[in-house]
Amino acid sequence: MNIFTDIENEHRLFEKAAGSMVAIAKMLTEADTLEYKQDLKALCNFFISFMVKFHTQKEEAVIFTALEKLNLPRDKGPLYYYALEHTEHLTFAEEILTLLEKPDLNDEDKKSIYDKSVNYCGNLWEHIDKEDSVFLTEVTERIRGMALIEMNNAYEKFIEEFKFTDLNADKNIRIAEDLIKKYDPVLKIPEHIRGDGCMSCRHFGSGCNGIEHEWWSEHEWEDFFERNNRD
Numbered sequence: 001m002n003i004f005t006d007i008e009n010e011h012r013l014f015e016k017a018a019g020s021m022v023a024i025a026k027m028l029t030e031a032d033t034l035e036y037k038q039d040l041k042a043l044c045n046f047f048i049s050f051m052v053k054f055h056t057q058k059e060e061a062v063i064f065t066a067l068e069k070l071n072l073p074r075d076k077g078p079l080y081y082y083a084l085e086h087t088e089h090l091t092f093a094e095e096i097l098t099l100l101e102k103p104d105l106n107d108e109d110k111k112s113i114y115d116k117s118v119n120y121c122g123n124l125w126e127h128i129d130k131e132d133s134v135f136l137t138e139v140t141e142r143i144r145g146m147a148l149i150e151m152n153n154a155y156e157k158f159i160e161e162f163k164f165t166d167l168n169a170d171k172n173i174r175i176a177e178d179l180i181k182k183y184d185p186v187l188k189i190p191e192h193i194r195g196d197g198c199m200s201c202r203h204f205g206s207g208c209n210g211i212e213h214e215w216w217s218e219h220e221w222e223d224f225f226e227r228n229n230r231d
């Protein structure tokens, strides 16, 4: 069991599921069928129950806690904005679900569901790109030795406890995998350009100054300049 590998694998599933969400929402704008509505609802519920309540909790309860012990702040910088986006992932999925509950969807509702799905997908891809390229890279460097042993123990305990509270976790993954097979995920959305690093983050420069300025110690900066001068 390795929390970093598990998180990366789950990201691969989420980015595809978000792409399928856009594909279904697009089909729903063209034909208002019960099947599309049910499938879109199932994906929203997957994001809420599996991503927000399980995956995100791994990040916050296990990794953020380990980083806090290394004196990295949770009330500002990357951890604050990751947590803020986690809350948005719940709110936005609930908004789409609320619209899908309407007995008759008019054109405006269908457009709104589509726009919200595109937005959801774009925001999630951005979140995943940042976590893969910035968060996980920095965290693997920082959590070492005793801190790593402690975090791994916390992760084992977290998984054990989760098993007792949500027995549907495996079922949720299978539902999402089936829907990804049924609806080819979109791989691009015109409104969103994928990219690595802090530069692609919408909070960069307006709340967060980037990982180096938020997290790096004096020693890390010295090391950086030394390496650059050498090169």
Ligand SMILES: [Fe+2]
Pocket: 056, 059, 082, 086, 127, 131
């Ligand atoms: Fe996250």
Ligand SMILES: [Fe+2]
Pocket: 007, 011, 055, 059, 128, 131
């Ligand atoms: Fe994540």
